[in-house]
Amino acid sequence: xxxxxxxxxxxxxxxxxxxxxxxxxxxxxxxxxxxxxxxxxxxxxxxxxxxxxxxxxxxxxxxxxxxxxxxxxxxxxxxxxxxxxxxxxxxxxxxxxxxxxxxxxxxxxxxxxxxxxxxxxxxxxxxxxxxxxxxxxxxxxxxxxxxxxxxxxxxxxxxxxxxxxxxxxxxxxxxxxxxxxxxxxxxxxxxxxxxxxxxxxxxxxxxxxxxxxxxxxxxxxxxxxxxxxxxxxxxxxxxxxxxxxxxxxxxxxxxxxxxxxxxxxxxxxxxxxxxxxxxxxxxxxxxxxxxxxxxxxxxxxxxxxxxxxxxxxxxxxxxxxxxxxxxxxxxxxxxxxxxxxxxxxxxxxxxxxxxxxxxxxxxxxxxxxxxxxxxxxxxxxxxxxxxxxxxxxxxxxxxxxxxxxxxx
Amino acid sequence: xxxxxxxxxxxxxxxxxxxxxxxxxxxxxxxxxxxxxxxxxxxxxxxxxxxxxxxxxxxxxxxxxxxxxxxxxxxxxxxxxxxxxxxxxxxxxxxxxxxxxxxxxxxxxxxxxxxxxxxxxxxxxxxxxxxxxxxxxxxxxxxxxxxxxxxxxxxxxxxxxxxxxxxxxxxxxxxxxxxxxxxxxxxxxxxxxxxxxxxxxxxxxxxxxxxxxxxxxxxxxxxxxxxxxxxxxxxxxxxxxxxxxxxxxxxxxxxxxxxxxxxxxxxxxxxxxxxxxxxxxxxxxxxxxxxxxxxxxxxxxxxxxxxxxxxxxxxxxxxxxxxxxxxxxxxxxxxxxxxxxxxxxxxxxxxxxxxxxxxxxxxxxxxxxxxxxxxxxxxxxxxxxxxxxxxxxxxxxxxxxxxxxxxx
Numbered sequence: 001x002x003x004x005x006x007x008x009x010x011x012x013x014x015x016x017x018x019x020x021x022x023x024x025x026x027x028x029x030x031x032x033x034x035x036x037x038x039x040x041x042x043x044x045x046x047x048x049x050x051x052x053x054x055x056x057x058x059x060x061x062x063x064x065x066x067x068x069x070x071x072x073x074x075x076x077x078x079x080x081x082x083x084x085x086x087x088x089x090x091x092x093x094x095x096x097x098x099x100x101x102x103x104x105x106x107x108x109x110x111x112x113x114x115x116x117x118x119x120x121x122x123x124x125x126x127x128x129x130x131x132x133x134x135x136x137x138x139x140x141x142x143x144x145x146x147x148x149x150x151x152x153x154x155x156x157x158x159x160x161x162x163x164x165x166x167x168x169x170x171x172x173x174x175x176x177x178x179x180x181x182x183x184x185x186x187x188x189x190x191x192x193x194x195x196x197x198x199x200x201x202x203x204x205x206x207x208x209x210x211x212x213x214x215x216x217x218x219x220x221x222x223x224x225x226x227x228x229x230x231x232x233x234x235x236x237x238x239x240x241x242x243x244x245x246x247x248x249x250x251x252x253x254x255x256x257x258x259x260x261x262x263x264x265x266x267x268x269x270x271x272x273x274x275x276x277x278x279x280x281x282x283x284x285x286x287x288x289x290x291x292x293x294x295x296x297x298x299x300x301x302x303x304x305x306x307x308x309x310x311x312x313x314x315x316x317x318x319x320x321x322x323x324x325x326x327x328x329x330x331x332x333x334x335x336x337x338x339x340x341x342x343x344x345x346x347x348x349x350x351x352x353x354x355x356x357x358x359x360x361x362x363x364x365x366x367x368x369x370x371x372x373x374x375x376x377x378x379x380x381x382x383x384x385x386x387x388x389x390x391x392x393x394x395x396x397x398x399x400x401x402x403x404x405x406x407x408x
Numbered sequence: 409x410x411x412x413x414x415x416x417x418x419x420x421x422x423x424x425x426x427x428x429x430x431x432x433x434x435x436x437x438x439x440x441x442x443x444x445x446x447x448x449x450x451x452x453x454x455x456x457x458x459x460x461x462x463x464x465x466x467x468x469x470x471x472x473x474x475x476x477x478x479x480x481x482x483x484x485x486x487x488x489x490x491x492x493x494x495x496x497x498x499x500x501x502x503x504x505x506x507x508x509x510x511x512x513x514x515x516x517x518x519x520x521x522x523x524x525x526x527x528x529x530x531x532x533x534x535x536x537x538x539x540x541x542x543x544x545x546x547x548x549x550x551x552x553x554x555x556x557x558x559x560x561x562x563x564x565x566x567x568x569x570x571x572x573x574x575x576x577x578x579x580x581x582x583x584x585x586x587x588x589x590x591x592x593x594x595x596x597x598x599x600x601x602x603x604x605x606x607x608x609x610x611x612x613x614x615x616x617x618x619x620x621x622x623x624x625x626x627x628x629x630x631x632x633x634x635x636x637x638x639x640x641x642x643x644x645x646x647x648x649x650x651x652x653x654x655x656x657x658x659x660x661x662x663x664x665x666x667x668x669x670x671x672x673x674x675x676x677x678x679x680x681x682x683x684x685x686x687x688x689x690x691x692x693x694x695x696x697x698x699x700x701x702x703x704x705x706x707x708x709x710x711x712x713x714x715x716x717x718x719x720x721x722x723x724x725x726x727x728x729x730x731x732x733x734x735x736x737x738x739x740x741x742x743x744x745x746x747x748x749x750x751x752x753x754x755x756x757x758x759x760x761x762x763x764x765x766x767x768x769x770x771x772x773x774x775x776x777x778x779x780x781x782x783x784x785x786x787x788x789x790x791x792x793x794x795x796x797x798x799x800x801x802x803x804x805x806x807x808x809x810x811x812x813x814x815x816x
Contacts, residue, residue: 018462058496059493062492069488073481081466087471099507
């Protein structure tokens with residue numbers, strides 16, 4: 001394989017019309033002066049939504065295999081336009097679909113995982129061209145069927161290609177400046193992080209996920225691909241580097257505060273304390289394809305009764321309540337309670353596990369401000385409090401200040 | 409290969425939205441009760457125009473290879489939607505792109521010709537499905553590059569597939585009832601022809617071409633594929649059968665009258681009669697990619713001068729005049745004259761060559777009606793008169809009546 005290929009990925013908003021595509025191509029044209037460039041693009045703007053809508057008109061539950069063949073046209077359109085525009089700039093460029101490259105996936109439709117990437121087509125393409133444009137989000141099975149990778153697909157394609165060609169870095173160009181210590185819309189002093197570890201990005205959930213999909217980060221972590229998140233419209237900015245964190249300053253205990261207002265909590269109240277009860281509840285919910293996030297079990301020794309509380313996506317609240325109401329009598333519980341007025345506020349940091357007292361400091365900050373904590377969850381590098389939704393932004397601001405995240 | 413596969417082709421207007429696709433699928437669903445069905449579809453309605461427009465925004469002259477990869481998405485979208493809708497009707501259906509099937513073409517972009525069609529994928533597909541939906545208009549080179557077939561591409565795909573699978577008949581579903589003895593909008597007594605030969609359809613030019621592309625007819629002729637042109641929206645109508653004409657009634661000398669108002673004539677006046685002059689003129693025009701239709705050379709023995717007159721598409725008139733003006737002095741001609749006020753009226757019939765007197769009858773019909781004939785051209789099964797544009801429709805009506813084409 002040719003050495004030193006730069007991998008650049010551009011999302012749908014970066015290529016949503018020909019004007020934007022032209023901007024992207026100017027950026028690519030500059031970069032290719034330093035060496036060969038592999039460009040990965042998503043479908044233009046709303047193309048995928050439009051195709052999904054068409055499929056929805058065709059069938060209430062569109063056949064998954066046909067849906068993939070349909071959706072893959074979105075990226076096929078954008079790669080050809082990018083290549084055409086590059087060629088008007090005198091750049092030797094060629095576009096390739098995933099099946100043309102040989103991005104092989106599992107035989108699972110709508111959410112296939114990449115199994116293998118052939119590099120002979122790419123090698124040949126780079127012998128004849130300075131820029132090779134590859135369709136993100138799609139793959140092909142060994143049987144020749146077109147698959148799509150599901151959510152975060154284009155990011156995943158870019159990282160996988162970077163790993164396959166041994167690229168020193170994978171640039172994910174998007175419409176934000178990088179990964180921040182908090183949502184700049186909520187916390188004024190939020191600061192772009194110049195560097196962050198794979199693990200921290202994943203823990204940052206939505207804060208990181210609006211920039212790069214956790215699945216792509218996980219792939220990057222496995223293959224030690226250095227990822228750089230950059231703003232398409234500020235090409236000189238350095239963005240945020242995501243890597244193994246080996247060279248990170250030891251003093252940076254915490255790296256960001258994330259707020260998630262898309263959850264609701266459900267409680268099943270006064271369940272007799274018998275073994276296997278929690279598992280039964282969780283399985284019934286999971287059977288409906290509902291993902292459970294935080295779980296809390298509170299045991300009252302006096303009554304011998306449990307309250308089991310957990311959070312789910314707000315959109316899953318109705319079916320969750322339905323499942324629990326069905327189970328209620330069988331379990332001997334007295335009630336099912338739902339709370340939509342919640343938000344998760346999380347403090348994330350790779351160094352947290354080595355630093356005692358972080359949790360105490362966080363709780364006291366919230367306590368002094370009169371903010372009631374409804375639930376708590378902890379992991380190695382994340383500390384999450386559930387608070388009233390109305391207080392979430394203020395809580396994030398207070399935590400951001402208390403841990404001096406705005407200071408460089 | 410599985411026997412007795414019906415090949416059904418649907419054009420862009422037949423699948424222009426999901427409602428129409430549903431209608432097409434109901435028709436296919438009925439047909440598959442009689443046996444396996446191979447469906448060929450074009451891109452939905454204006455999709456190809458939209459993609460061409462996008463390409464035009466990307467580059468003044470879009471790269472041809474990239475353009476093919478772009479345009480091929482149009483049919484890829486329509487085949488998946490047709491397959492999805494068929495599946496909602498409980499039909500075992502699967503869609504395939506040209507590269508998935510193995511429709512191999514020359515390595516020429518935008519107008520590739522089909523070289524070979526593999527049938528193993530199709531055989532396998534028909535083992536598992538009752539209906540196989542294949543993208544028209546597209547192909548693949550042995551090197552894995554996507555090509556498109558150019559004008560008449562989807563018709564050509566359908567006929568080629570019919571030949572490859574040995575289908576007894578290839579149904580071209582469109583938005584007209586079949587091939588008529590004249591344009592029903594011009595000649596009220598125009599009648600649908602139940603049967604016509606390959607050669608006559610080609611000679612009918614626009615009259616036939618608005619129904620099926622001459623290229624597909626020529627392919628059908630070569631491979632002796634019986635083609636049936638039918639109206640998608642009148643599925644019980646029998647349309648027009650196009651075949652070798654072996655069983656045609658001997659008495660049907662003439663089969664139709666065609667009018668073409670899209671031509672203009674150009675004359676280069678008083679050219680000295682030297683060998684090679686006509687060739688020189690024709691080559692100069694052809695070098696501009698302008699197609700010359702009728703050519704007439706009139707020699708005046710007295711002066712030893714020639715007038716050379718020919719017709720071109722009206723859209724090519726300007727560049728044609730420019731070329732001739734450049735040549736004028738070199739040739740020693742006195743003038744270049746153009747006439748936009750013309751129309752071609754043609755009488756077509758496979759039996760014409762065996763029937764003397766047809767031309768005389770036609771000329772006298774026009775002469776009696778006071779219609780002046782500006783140019784005449786004849787071929788084995790076609791007799792064309794150039795008349796004033798304003799008189800073309802009346803001429804067609806008179807000829808249609810005189811030859812009793814409206815009578816069954």
